[in-house]
Amino acid sequence: VNNFAERKLYLSVQINQKSPIGVFDSGLGGLTAVRELKRILPGEDIIYFGDTGRVPYGTRSPEIITKYALDDMNFLTSFGVKAVLCACGTVSSIAIEVLRKNFDMPVIGVVESAARKACKKTKNGKVALLATPATVKNRAYERECAKLRSDVSVIGIGCPMFVPLVENGYIKNDCTVTKLIADEYLSKLKEFSPDVIILGCTHYPLIRNIIEQRARELFGDVHIVDSGAQAAKAVKSFLDENDLTNLNTSKKTAKFYVSDETHNFVSSASLFLGEEISGVEKIDISKFCYNKTL
Numbered sequence: 001v002n003n004f005a006e007r008k009l010y011l012s013v014q015i016n017q018k019s020p021i022g023v024f025d026s027g028l029g030g031l032t033a034v035r036e037l038k039r040i041l042p043g044e045d046i047i048y049f050g051d052t053g054r055v056p057y058g059t060r061s062p063e064i065i066t067k068y069a070l071d072d073m074n075f076l077t078s079f080g081v082k083a084v085l086c087a088c089g090t091v092s093s094i095a096i097e098v099l100r101k102n103f104d105m106p107v108i109g110v111v112e113s114a115a116r117k118a119c120k121k122t123k124n125g126k127v128a129l130l131a132t133p134a135t136v137k138n139r140a141y142e143r144e145c146a147k148l149r150s151d152v153s154v155i156g157i158g159c160p161m162f163v164p165l166v167e168n169g170y171i172k173n174d175c176t177v178t179k180l181i182a183d184e185y186l187s188k189l190k191e192f193s194p195d196v197i198i199l200g201c202t203h204y205p206l207i208r209n210i211i212e213q214r215a216r217e218l219f220g221d222v223h224i225v226d227s228g229a230q231a232a233k234a235v236k237s238f239l240d241e242n243d244l245t246n247l248n249t250s251k252k253t254a255k256f257y258v259s260d261e262t263h264n265f266v267s268s269a270s271l272f273l274g275e276e277i278s279g280v281e282k283i284d285i286s287k288f289c290y291n292k293t294l
């Protein structure tokens, strides 16, 4: 159902515990949330969209990021999903309110839950944010942390090289080039010496081991917050509170859609999720262009 008014009507009639959860990201990153969703909500069917034809988002302007995010939502909501997990740190920082305004649907982003976890964990009040340049510039994490604890300072480091590395499969623990780049970014935090690091872009947990190892060498005992996994927990709370959790765990499906060739996605996704994923489908996202006036 592609027409906005029709879909709204369709949704209000159709949503129930058996409806799938929609998850989207610019590419592979949202899988870090899917992995956690599958672990803590084994009864849910998942529809995933990775906008691999337009990745990266995090180096683009807020206008373009918002436009892409609206198209992504438009695609996902055509499946009658009961909630959408916006598993993209960049979209969550920049466009979440626009998405909530334009779609009659619960949209859960990654910023609130990750900021909450960081504020809970930090002892020295120094929280580092590793994220895309767009997320760092937007300062959503600073605002969210300030609401929770006035003694916490957040320093954001834009890490534009991480997303292409992940998307191109440079995710093995011994990958020399990823280690070098991680070193470059983390060394900027030497003086600050955080005790919590938020992986504010959902792509980064795919290279978590590399980031964590180098961070420990530099800062000692440091707690890593995985923003995608935290958001998955927020989805569970939301479904439980609204009696929307599917408790029937038999025959669950996760269906994956991408907007470019499926090959890279399949191999990296299988590696990361620890299971073979099949039936990844390429779609034409331009057909879901969101035209409603904002």
Ligand code: DGL
Pocket (backbone or CB within 6 Å): 025, 026, 027, 029, 030, 055, 056, 057, 058, 059, 087, 088, 089, 090, 091, 132, 135, 163, 200, 201, 202, 203
């Ligand atoms: N995974 C996304 C994020 O969490 C987007 C990365 C990108 O496309 O630049 O920010």
